[in-house]
Amino acid sequence: MRIESIRAVPTLSAFFFDDQRAIVQGAERDGFGYRGDPVTPGFDAIREPGEALTVEIDLSDGTTATGDCAAVQYSGAGGRDPRFVPDDYRSVIEGQIAAEFAGRDPYRFGRNSAILRGIADPITGTDRLHTAVRYGVSQALLSAAATARRTTMTDVLAEEFDTDPANEPVPVFGQSGDARRVNARKMLKKRVPVLPHGLFNSLEKVGREGEKLVEYVRWLAESADEIGTEAGDTDSTDSADSYDPRFHVDVYGTLGELFGPPYDRPEVVDYFRDLQQAAGDYDLSVEGPIDAGGRAEQIHAMSELRDGLGDAGIGVDLVADEWCNTLSDVRAFVDAGAADFVQVKTPDLGGIGRSAEAVLACRGTDTRAYLGGTCNETDTSARACAHVALATDAGQLLAKPGMGFDEGFMIVTNEMRRTLARRRHARGDSRSTETDPEATADD
Template sequence: MRIESVRAVPGVSGFYFDDQRAIKAGADEDGFAYAGEPVTNGFDAVRQAGEALLVELELSDGSVVRGDCAAVQYSGAGGRDPLFRAEEYAPVVEGPVADALRGRDPRAFADNVSVVELLPSAADDGQALHTAVRYGVSQALAAAAARVRRITPTGVFAEAFGTAPATDPVPVFGQSGDERRRNAEKMLVKGVPVLPHGLFNSEAKLGSDGGRLVEYLAWLGERAGELGPDGYRPQFHVDVYGTVGEVFGPPYDRAEVTDYFADLAAAADPYPLQVEGPMDAGGRSEQIAAMAELRDGLDGAGVSVDIVADEWCNTYGDVQAFVDAGAADVVQVKTPDLGGIQRSARAVTECDGTDTRAYLGGTCNETAVSARACVHVALATDAAQILAKPGMGFDEGYMVVTNEMRRTLARRERADRAVPADGSGGGRR
């Protein structure tokens, strides 16, 4: 069996590209769009349509497998790769990428993704391919290995990294978008394990003193008791996009800051709380220092709020640095930003044996294909939680991720039951 051809078709993603710098600088909402000029290179508007590049690998038996190149909503911010244009990169996938993969054995997943990681973005610049390209092509390569070997992609990742896959569903994290009340209520009715994200990406949403977030968490806790199923105890997780740091400023271990986090914990009580991206310190080393300072301050004050790394935690090396420094209780493995999907799997395993948990995240701006691929990474590595994606309507992304996980667990359970008494044949798939 071999890879016969590689094709690429520009498509659409599940959300939009947003100029985070312009939004944080105060771009006015104009209905669903934003008024004003973009400030990040590559953007034509503060909010513009998301794009994806649809990759197909045709194998020598005539079968076709897929992966989707996608980039995060806030491209070009926080040390991430620039805005991804599908039309621009289609010739790259059908040219140098196809040339490197054509004729290769699809079963050799690790070798094939390594080849893609080493390809330059252009013949003379020495830079790696855009993370979105590596992300989508690697998904297709994982699907090819699974197809030929007749196992799940979970099995492909587990064998590649020597992990014991999860036997129970990984908790799914729902994201609400700006419909933070209506969509949160949807999540509560469905008993979503982790919620609601909240999208507190400006001071106006957080409140000039942070009070709007306190009020929101109090409302959320009340509604969880009213709408959730019996025995429901979700994990609350809100993303503040650095706005807490903008409101309070450093040092982050002082009483004013820890008292605010105590107010957040009290508002969320009795539900545990995670706060993502409390500040944006402008660089990786600065962010690690600020996060560690806050975490130490909260520990010293006895405030039970977990801190989640996002800003400046983009690459595999970034994840390593945050984990090694003990700068976060949870690190988001932001799948499109790491490039090849195998790097996301490796990043999750970096948290094994540490005090840091791995949240396999990504972005609302992905596709159903990339979301399903990430489910297999989460199962193979037994991540602490996985993002419901794509889109910001909640229901659709939650359905995509949850159903793929349940299908996979059921298939692997059936394979276990098929193992003969002597242990030959069958096995985890």
């Protein structure tokens, strides 16, 4: 089998591109948009409709493999590549990239991924293609490899990185968008393992003294006590009292703006103690508490905060996001012990295989991998990421795309369940470990 041709199709992503810097600096909401001028290069407005670019690889057996080029909602922030403009890259994919891969063997995912990483970007003049382009083309290459091998994308990745894939769905992390109360209650009813993200991306939402975030976490714990123990809300086979969700809120560096350094001083530590007490008996993670303006500065600030919380015996986990974009960034945060979780922000890693490597960089450390991404992806890229999560047995997987919660939760959950069922069938085991507690991977 060989690669015959490659084409690019302008498509839609599931949300918007937002100028994070302008929002954090206090841009005024105007309905669903924002008033004022953007401050991040590449933006014509603070909020712009999301775009994607579908990559289709035609194989010599008549099948077609697909991947989607997509970029994060907050493009151009925290050290990320600039806002992705699909029209700029359609000719690159159908020209330079198509010529490079024509006639190649799709079976060789690792080799093809390495070739993709070596292609320069003619638009920016840099030695690597925009992360969104590498992300989408690599998804299509992974899909092509799975087609050539007649197996799942999970198995292709497991073979490539010598892993033992998960035998159960990876815990899914739901994101609420601004409907943080309505969607959180839906998540609790659906027994979502990790919730609700919350989208606390401005001091207005956090509170000028952080009081709104504390109040929200307290409400969340009360709601979990109320809804999470109700019987009959889902078709889950678990008993009602076995549901024990983890709380995870994203604050987009606003706590750093609220308090300022040093981050191990009593005022900051006491605030995190308030958050932990508000969460009650539930574990709590806080993502992106600080945005220090650079990788080295971010690692120092996060390490300082983590040490301060550890010395005070406060069990709130910190999640690295800003300035933790590339594989080398992830390794730097892990090596420094700067976070309890690192978000592997899949579009920012570029190639889909790089996301797998980033998750595996956490193995053998006390840092856990959160395979994330963005609401601004597509159904195709979300399903590809579900295979990365299974192949690497990641700590948690973001429900994506979109900000409506239900759709993204369905997409990644169903993809994992279908893949696990297919893998069990391939090895002659028709039982599901979700419904049969006696079933094991060795059966």
